[in-house]
Amino acid sequence: MKIIHGKTLEEWKRDNPNLHTIMETEETFWRNPKYKDFEEAVSKLSITLADVKEAEERLIRFAPYLIKAFPETEEANGVIESRTIRIPKMKKAMENHYKMQVNQEVFLKADNLLPISGSIKARGGIYEVLKYAERIAIDNGMLSYDDDYSILTNKSFGELFSQYSIAVGSTGNLGLSIGIISAKLGFNVFVHMSADAKEWKKDLLKEKGVTVIEYNSDYSKAVTEGRRQAQANENMHFIDDENSKDLFLGYAVAALRLQKQLEELGIVVDEENPLFVYLPCGVGGGPGGVAFGLKLIFKDSVHCFFAEPTHSPAMLLGLLTGLHEKVSVQDFDIDNVTEADGLAVGRPSGFVGKLLEELISGVYTVEDEHLFQLLTMLVDTENINLEPSALAGFPGVIHIINQPDFQYPHATHLVWATGGSMLPEKMKKENYEKGKSYRKNKT
Ligand SMILES: *Cc1c(COP(=O)(O)O)cnc(C)c1O
DSSP: OOEETTEEHHHHHHHOTTHHHHHTTOOOEEEOTTOOOHHHHHTTOSOOHHHHHHHHHHHHHHHHHHHHHOGGGGGGTTOOOOOEEEOHHHHHHHHHHHTOOOOSEEEEEEGGGOTTTSBTHHHHHHHHHHHHHHHHHHHTTSOOTTSOGGGGGSHHHHHHHTTOEEEEEESSHHHHHHHHHHHHHTOEEEEEEOTTSOHHHHHHHHHTTOEEEEOSSOHHHHHHHHHHHHHTOTTEEEEOTTTOHHHHHHHHHHHHHHHHHHHHTTOOOSSSSOEEEEEEOSSSHHHHHHHHHHHHHHGGGEEEEEEEETTOOHHHHHHHHSOGGGOOGGGGTOOOOOSOGGGOOSSOOHHHHHHHTTTOOEEEEEOHHHHHHHHHHHHHHHOOOOOGGGGTTTHHHHHHHTOGGGOOTTOEEEEEEOBOTTSOHHHHHHHHHHHHHHHHHOO
16 A cells, blocks of 8 residues: 555544545645734744845845846836736626626736846846845955946956856746846846746746756756755755745735735725735745735735645645655646746755745635636736736635625735746747637636
């Protein structure tokens, strides 16, 4: 009999009834039984709001550099941030599609339009590279915190950074984000890409002078190889998507920005008016960082849910079994094959899973076909074209309005749109047509 981490499959299923549908790769909604009140959960954790604010201050120091190096950031004064928008037409289409009434407002966090790399990875990925660059420049006596950081565009800094390298493993978008910012600063960049990575992402990186190393296996392999390469090189920094605190903090800054945006939109978040946030999840760093930041700010008034493909429920298995990075979807005979390339991760981050173990409200899975149907629906209603991964947040709204203990007439739903604007037009069209055919075939 097959033993999975010390238990038979029957024992796992007995202890976790959700495993039946998860292993059948059927859509599953899981409420986290370990969820705790914020004050209780957070007292055990070592990362604080002060850490997130420090990250935000670092990004503010870099704003003059970003304006100069990436003129598209000038409009927002060098702040890499996206808008939070109402999507009433999409809400209506969802009501028709799911045959359900959604009585609260639904907002979209448009990270698909983040400048520089067009996905949520423009938050954490860019932040960690900037922090690394800052440390090198300061250690070499070429920069101090009070300087105008636009001097970093000077040739002398490019020469300095060219003595250092950066490596990262990626399914695509993290590689894009790290590759673009690192190449711009002058670093040598090595992006280790999993088999899921789309060709156009590799091509774009090669164009920017990034060394792309391709693997015929999944994301965990790409990360392992990137880590190995960096260990053998003293002047090489490995961006560790599975364990990096800096990456995580870069993502968490989103919460400070969102708090301001919600105020400007006149949206109150408190006990009577909770905020429900739906975050597409791969290895966990992006959604985990954002969720952690939101919990620090809104505490028990925010409920964060992760969304994963039915074929890559890595974080769900990590949390549900309590095994975190020790478990992979393959351990439970799930293949980690999905069109949602940004979420094609078979083994979750243990760092994120343990940190959020008592703070995340739940996880649900979404079928690929369902992602494409939503993709087409969002284009038809709001004219917003996301990449398939980025649609995974939407079904969360429907799950939550069905939860007896979440019946708040004045709640706010926030769907995190994690990427899509960098897609070539041809791919956008293909995705749209695919979703259209899936919608037709559905009776
Ligand atoms: C990377 C990514 C995510 C998830 O982020 P993780 O840090 O891998 O969990 C979600 N959506 C898109 C489009 C992504 O590229």
